[in-house]
Amino acid sequence: MNKQKKELRQRQSTRQLMGISQVTQHGIRTAEGELVFYLIKPDNLSVLSEDGIRGRVMALTRLLCTMPQVQMLALDSRESFRRNKDWYRLRLEQEELPAIRELLRQDGIHLDDIQAGTASAREFAIVLCPERSGGEPDENHLRQTEKHIRDLGFQVRMADPQDIKRLLAVYYQQDVTTDHFDDYDGERWVKDHG
Structure with a gap:
């Protein structure tokens, strides 16, 4: 990498380096559009029967077939x-x-x-790109999507900004111990003492 590019990279924020322009209410905005995250509570497959496991696989298949604009994200949320x-x-x-x-x-x-x-500590998220399914996301459409996922038998909830920051921390630096993420370095100290 030449010196000029290296200097430019050093001046970029963490979000710029990751390609994220904004953390939104339920996801992130990138150059390709917004990504909305739904957190899935996984089932303990070790206690399910063969038919129970088959049912969970079929539910996941139905979800992916009926919503081609979604992607699955699985994170190892343990240190x-x-x-x-x-x-x-x-x-x-x-x-x-x-x-x-x-x-x-x-x-x-x-x-x-x-x-x-903590061997089974995994996080699962469904990532939706609303622009691919026909436009800007609105809260009503996002809630309908959440209900559709729930109707397929999944325990699901839309991610909030702290969830998004935690997922990014786990993905990029395997940080599973931080409870609260500031928007800016030192933000909590300024608020507490300001």
Whole structure:
């Protein structure tokens, strides 16, 4: 990359780098139009019968066939401790003191337990591009779409701006621990102290 392009990229905001011009009430606006997000609460397939699983697959098939303007988004909404575990393993190989080795071993087991406890933490979203289905989205049309998805047997709700920011944080930086996202860096400090 030449120097001029590199300098231009360094001056761009995070949203510009991601191609997002605006976080909207239920999604994001990009150069290609608005994307509206519906959050799906997944079913626990391990407790469903074969017929139950077949029914869920058929419902998803019906959804994708009746709404060709939707896309599915699946995110791994759990933290990865791979680097931490690698560090503990390396440190354990180097450590000579038995007490420290035991503490390092216990820390590694603790990280394994956390990871096992969140192994099924997934987020699913249906992404709708209303412009592809005939125009600007209005709240009534978006609510009708939500009802249609619910009628197919899914637990669904439209995403709000905090949901969108959380999905972007999980997608771009695997950040699953932040509860609230400011629109601007330091925004909450200015509001709290201003």
